[in-house]
Amino acid sequence: MLNIEEIADYLNSITLVDKNVEAYLYDETPKDVAPKPNKNVVVVKPSSVDEISKVVRYANKNRIPIVVRGGGTGLSGGAVPIKPSIVISMEKLNRILEIDTQNLTVTCEAGVTLRALIEAVERVGLSFPPHPGDESATIGGMISTNAGGVRAVKYGVMRNYVLGLEVVLPNGEVLKLGGKVIKNVTGYNLMHLIIGSEGTLCIVTKAIIRILPKPKKNYTLVIPFDGVSDAIESVSRILNVITPLAIEYIEVEAIKYGERVVGKRWVSKDGEAHLMLVIEAKDEDELIEIAEKIEKACKNPLNIFVASSVKEQRDLLEIRSMFYEGLKDEIIDIMDVSIPIAKIPEYLKRCNEVAKNLGLQIITYGHAGDGNVHQHPLKCENGEEKYAKFKKEAFKIAKELGGFITGEHGVGFVKRENLAEFLSQNELELMKGIKKLFDPNGIMNPDKVVN
Incomplete structure (x- = not known):
């Protein structure tokens, strides 16, 4: 057991120590899968690299774990202290x-x-x-x-x-x-x-x-589809015509969660799934030309909505950015699988079949243009047990299709046990060797990524 008072007294001579530790114990990882934080921590707020260096030297000498904290927006438990630790908040290094x-x-x-x-x-x-x-x-x-x-x-x-x-x-x-x-x-x-x-x-x-x-002017397009497969299959077709700034896959069921947070309405509720594209064009003539190419490339689009005014675009992007905020209290986890773009239709089809058989509702949206899919299992009776089975099958499908368990959220704590399913023993040993070379005493964010 660390003597927190003794450590805090010493570190107080080096940098600012914050006794309000509760605000530094959690990130945005869904509660059902988030690691339990260790509250036996000292929170420091250095304002220079010299202060950080002194804190780290002290921690290394005394074998005290260090967890670095930024904005606390992570979704894999990466900034959560698992062991008695020194938490280094970077909030004062903000210049x-x-x-x-x-x-x-x-x-x-x-x-x-x-x-x-x-x-x-x-x-x-x-x-x-x-x-x-x-x-x-x-x-x-x-x-x-x-x-x-x-x-x-x-x-x-x-x-x-x-x-x-x-x-x-x-x-x-x-x-x-x-x-x-x-x-x-x-x-x-x-x-x-x-x-x-x-x-x-x-x-x-x-x-x-x-x-x-600064790029050309941005415009936002929303394209509804009757079926999930038509929407997803249209992604590769669009990318053969144009590389948009963004191309998002959105299941209609997800939209209400973003609307609820911001108090605004999505442009359409038609169909089962939508693609939202952000494109760059120098003027409305070029916009129309690009939109026509996109519509022609799509597979069975129901319509195409163009948000050309700044307010319309801002409203759509705000709703999209708040999907997770609206969902987070109703979900077990947020998945972050990365799949070759052409394999997304097969991945989602097979995953949806697994979920249906388990009686688990999954709400999906994600960055279809780069193959990064976010699946959200909703809480339900025996939800954690059902999700464990679903995740096992989903990861198996992802691996078969050449995908990986995380595209952008990171391994952190919540995915570390799945690394061995996707990486070879040689890769894992090399990673552990690199960790040991950098951090021979194992003080840096222990129990994250690799042990």
């Missing part, structure tokens, strides 16, 4: 240090929120494409999970925008990787090893992020 309009980069601390970064770069006429949904997510957290989101189909994921990192290693040393360059093959790419490592190797404290010129 945007430089926007370099010549090199198209922004340098910021890890606690900067997505919202703050977007607003800062847009003020100078530039843009930052990655958008995982919750704008209170921090840049450090997005790097640690290699966050994706709705725009990944065109603009990629977080990894595609990280040019440089400053990190604190588990021994307290500060390491600087990369820089303001697009190309760099100077030795092994340690920076990209750290991206997506979920706080298990080191602590990201600063990043150099690639930004882009």
